Amino acid sequence: MPEERNQEQRPQKRAGKRLPRIALALTLRSGQVFHWDKQADGLWVGLVGDVPLAVREVGGTLRVEEGPEAVAQKYFALDHPLDAIYEAFPKDPMSCEALEMCRGLRIIRQPRWECLATFITSSMKQVAHIRAMSLALRAMFGSPVGDRFAYPAAAALASADEASLRECGLGYRAANLLATSRRLDAGTIDLEALAELPTDELRRVLTGLPGVGVKVANCVLLFAYERLDAVPIDVWIHRVLLAMRGGRGGTPAQLARYAGRRLGPYAGYVQQYLFHRARLSAK
DNA sequence: CTCCAGGTGAGTC
DNA sequence: GACTCACATGGA
Numbered sequence: 268m269p270e271e272r273n274q275e276q277r278p279q280k281r282a283g284k285r286l287p288r289i290a291l292a293l294t295l296r297s298g299q300v301f302h303w304d305k306q307a308d309g310l311w312v313g314l315v316g317d318v319p320l321a322v323r324e325v326g327g328t329l330r331v332e333e334g335p336e337a338v339a340q341k342y343f344a345l346d347h348p349l350d351a352i353y354e355a356f357p358k359d360p361m362s363c364e365a366l367e368m369c370r371g372l373r374i375i376r377q378p379r380w381e382c383l384a385t386f387i388t389s390s391m392k393q394v395a396h397i398r399a400m401s402l403a404l405r406a407m408f409g410s411p412v413g414d415r416f417a418y419p420a421a422a423a424l425a426s427a428d429e430a431s432l433r434e435c436g437l438g439y440r441a442a443n444l445l446a447t448s449r450r451l452d453a454g455t456i457d458l459e460a461l462a463e464l465p466t467d468e469l470r471r472v473l474t475g476l477p478g479v480g481v482k483v484a485n486c487v488l489l490f491a492y493e494r495l496d497a498v499p500i501d502v503w504i505h506r507v508l509l510a511m512r513g514g515r516g517g518t519p520a521q522l523a524r525y526a527g528r529r530l531g532p533y534a535g536y537v538q539q540y541l542f543h544r545a546r547l548s549a550k
Numbered sequence: 551c552t553c554c555a556g557g558t559g560a561g562t563c
Numbered sequence: 564g565a566c567t568c569a570c571a572t573g574g575a
Binding site for chain 2: 386397443500503
């Protein structure tokens, strides 16, 4: 898919000021979010929460064709300091190659519940399957917005039964999503208030939810709580880290510590680039 | 057909 | 703490 590759376009200049760079296809097709559609003319259409957005990449920058500009800028995290992040990138060959392949890929600032719920359904599933489950859940339980559906609120899923969640293809994940939805609907946990917690404490709270282990918690920390040093270690990143260590194995905890040391202050960003590079070069 | 996927949780030592 | 295993589904 050629449009997935980075076009190496320089960010556009307007009135002498450099606009923030973004590689839209990489950003929307790197396993962070799963519900965006690309039209034949290159227009990307999707929802941010229940706000419709249509965006396009022009000259390596973002152009908003429909929807509030501020929502788009926040969602696509145009304020993330890409220059500083690239400065801090590790210098080993794999990381350098990942950077060259993925330059402009941004870590999206996702709605918290949507991110948490989606990654609860992600365990032992391929990216295409996660998308299919996500779209099915939206269609069955979400509110219609134009010709699309918002991700269902926790309350909407909490009143569902496990069988209808399984109809969306969730398998054994249905029980976890249902249990977590009910816990949030009961009001004992407020995902927004949790943003005040330091990362380790927030990770502990998240892993207390059904279907949320360390990996999913780190996805939520990185994609929904702006903890850019959080490193989700899935099967792909696991292999990358093993290769970086020269094949030496280790326990999950050891590997996590190694990743933090090796990938630097923006380890989450580096991880996302390595993840996408590994998946691209596997094809 | 077999293999694998952005893992988690329970049981066991 | 670390190790093992079952758990559903669908695409390659």
